[in-house]
Amino acid sequence: MADNIKMEVRHISKSFPGVKALDDVNFKLKKGTVHVLCGENGAGKSTLMKILYGIYHQDEGEIIVDGKVVKIANPIDARNQGISMIFQELSFVSDMTLEENLFLGRWIKKNACLIDWEKIRDETKKLLEKEGLPYKPDTPLRSMSVSNIQMIEILKAVSFNAEILIMDEPTSSISNKDVESLISKIEELRSRGMSIIYISHKMDEIFRIADEITILRDGKTITTLQKDETNIDQVIELMVGRKLENQYPKEIMEIGEEIFKVEHLTKQGVFEDINFNVKRGEIVGFAGLVGAGRTETMNTLFGLDTYDSGDVYLNRKPIQVRNVREAIANGIAMVTEDRRRYGIIPVRSVMENASLATLKKYFAGGRRHKHEEIKDISEVFEKVRVKTPSLETPIKSLSGGNQQKVILAKWLLCNSEVMIMDEPTRGIDVGAKKEIYELIGDFAKNGKGIIMISSELPELMGMCDRIYVMKEGKITGCLENREIFSQEQIMNYAVS
Ligand SMILES: Nc1ncnc2c1ncn2[C@@H]1O[C@H](COP(=O)(O)OP(=O)(O)OP(=O)(O)O)[C@@H](O)[C@H]1O
Ligand SMILES: [Mg+2]
The missing domain is CATH 3.40.50.300 (P-loop containing nucleotide triphosphate hydrolases)
Structure with a gap:
């Protein structure tokens, strides 16, 4: 008809x-x-x-x-x-x-x-x-x-x-x-x-x-x-165009020493008495409803926002994170939720956007090792299948999801100790999600610590070693054993 x-x-x-x-x-x-x-x-x-x-x-x-x-x-x-x-x-x-x-x-x-x-x-x-x-x-x-x-x-x-x-x-x-x-x-x-x-x-x-x-x-x-x-x-x-199996390629790895610790972190009216730690090789999830204070807590730890009291330790040494520069210098990287605002420089090229966070890594002996940098970036791009005509293309002319991939690649390349990822796979297609999980896994395998906020519980349960749950600015629970992660239990901590 x-x-x-x-x-x-x-x-x-x-x-x-x-x-x-x-x-x-x-x-x-x-x-x-x-x-x-x-x-x-x-x-x-x-x-x-x-x-x-x-x-x-x-x-x-x-x-x-x-x-x-x-x-x-x-x-x-x-x-x-x-x-x-x-x-x-x-x-x-x-x-x-x-x-x-x-x-x-x-x-x-x-x-x-x-x-x-x-x-x-x-x-x-x-x-x-x-x-x-x-x-x-x-x-x-x-x-x-x-x-x-x-x-x-x-x-x-x-x-x-x-x-x-x-x-x-x-x-x-x-x-x-x-x-x-x-x-x-x-x-x-x-x-x-x-x-x-x-x-x-x-x-x-x-x-x-x-x-x-x-x-x-x-x-x-x-x-x-x-x-x-x-x-x-x-x-x-x-x-x-191909079959996808095992959406969450989580490998069980040896968990090392504590790499990151937060004690009694408080910001009046936003979050209160936040205590948690991350060990080397560990992927630690943060679950909760939108508005539970997860993004605010992590933004603070990355120096995007201030806090009233509390202590932050990296490798058991107290550190200050008063601004983003200090956070990066201390070895903390973050993929922010609001990537338009903090993530990209729209008019600059894909290459420039991808190498923003890693400039230091490729500077040695007073010169920039551009070949190495291009090689590394191209490798990651290929892995997550960034679709771009060239590395010189302005990032704003990439599709929404491909911009996300460039930003993720940028931080995955960065040699930081602790990586905070806020909704890392938002807007990313199912095929590329899996490749991103693999890259996160590689990061953990190299002895780094990962903090992952996600509103998709299957993703947290599939990828994390431990999951903290937040509600109204407080941590209300922690699921320790990945064998027994359950959606019901997480929801219980998140709402009740
Ligand atoms: N203004 C533009 N200038 C140049 N290339 C563009 C422009 N807009 C889109 N493209 C290119 O066209 C192709 C399709 O992009 P489009 O935004 O339609 O993808 P999409 O299916 O919406 O992807 P996503 O799921 O990531 O949003 C991409 O290769 C993209 O880089
Ligand atoms: Mg689109």
Whole structure:
């Protein structure tokens, strides 16, 4: 039945300097369904969506909406065609209020020059009420969480009468609870007849909400599957082009001496009396709900933030970490959660970004050993399959997941004693996740200590030797024996 097709993408191709991002892509979006796009980092998912939203233009191919070929020159065109998009990297003007954001560019006016703020407020209230959202129209976006802003973006889409909604990795930086609200919202929109294109690397989530799944690999459409007729293993295999076994390649290693110790670390109102240690060769996990204080604690230990009291020891000697430079000098490295803010210099090349943390390692006898550096970086890049046209490419033109890989590679190359990783595999495709676990394992094998924060319990249970659990700024439990790690027990410590 052709008439239940909302949109069709035919023979779309798109090249960037050095890469063919899309190569003859085809798929059909049915009315009132959720269509998931799957593919490895750099497969072309975001590029395709940006074409549908008029940010990029295809070199070849056509887009058909409601049976008619449409030209989408820019996002305004896209909206006129009923297409709205929520981005992988949320972009909004943070100094704006909710209502300003909603009516930006389409102000309701009293006359030629006066904006009718009363009307705007009324309309905003009506919209909020209709969608059951408990916010005030004059809330500054700055004060809202990522997940609330997403809801506002959805609200905006609804207010534009969007019939097609594109969501590019909407759950990559929101808490599990917020994922639940988002999923119910999506289900509601679908039941109202909206057609949704959804991108995610999280398999369980994909299998919950998808009606159909289209798989992209190296810019080509591999196939479209009905959710009910496929399974996670098949999707992964089609995505990466090979079978993946043993997702958590954890080796049991000899655990050495204590390398890092934190005693009574306290910051008023943020975390309290934090005590833990890490031994050589050990991977120590930190579990907890979003907001439990894990990121704040680790940021402090990396010198990104200050603390009120407590002691930090490296190799049994007390150390100070008043700022990042001191932390790095002491041998502490960190892959931060907010990699956009602390992780990258967007306009600089992939190579420059990758070698930022290791400059010292390759400086000896007053000169820089660039060959060695390039060789090491290339090796790690190959291992985690960083997809980049060259080492000279600006990092900002890499796909989201590939930027993550470069940053991870940077820190994995760095000769630090202790590595703190906050959500190291967020936004990374299933195939590359495994390679990253292997690199973390190598790091441990070299006698280093690893601290890993993750919201994915299977990942912590699969990779860690010990797991601390935090709740409301305190450590509430520690699971010592990896033989008996259990999801229930961790959740107990995290919530009760
Ligand atoms: N503005 C750009 N300039 C140059 N190359 C680009 C640009 N945008 C994307 N690319 C390249 O196009 C390819 C596809 O990237 P895209 O962002 O579409 O991947 P993706 O499937 O969304 O990956 P991820 O899961 O990592 O988000 C990549 O090789 C990327 O480097
Ligand atoms: Mg992307």
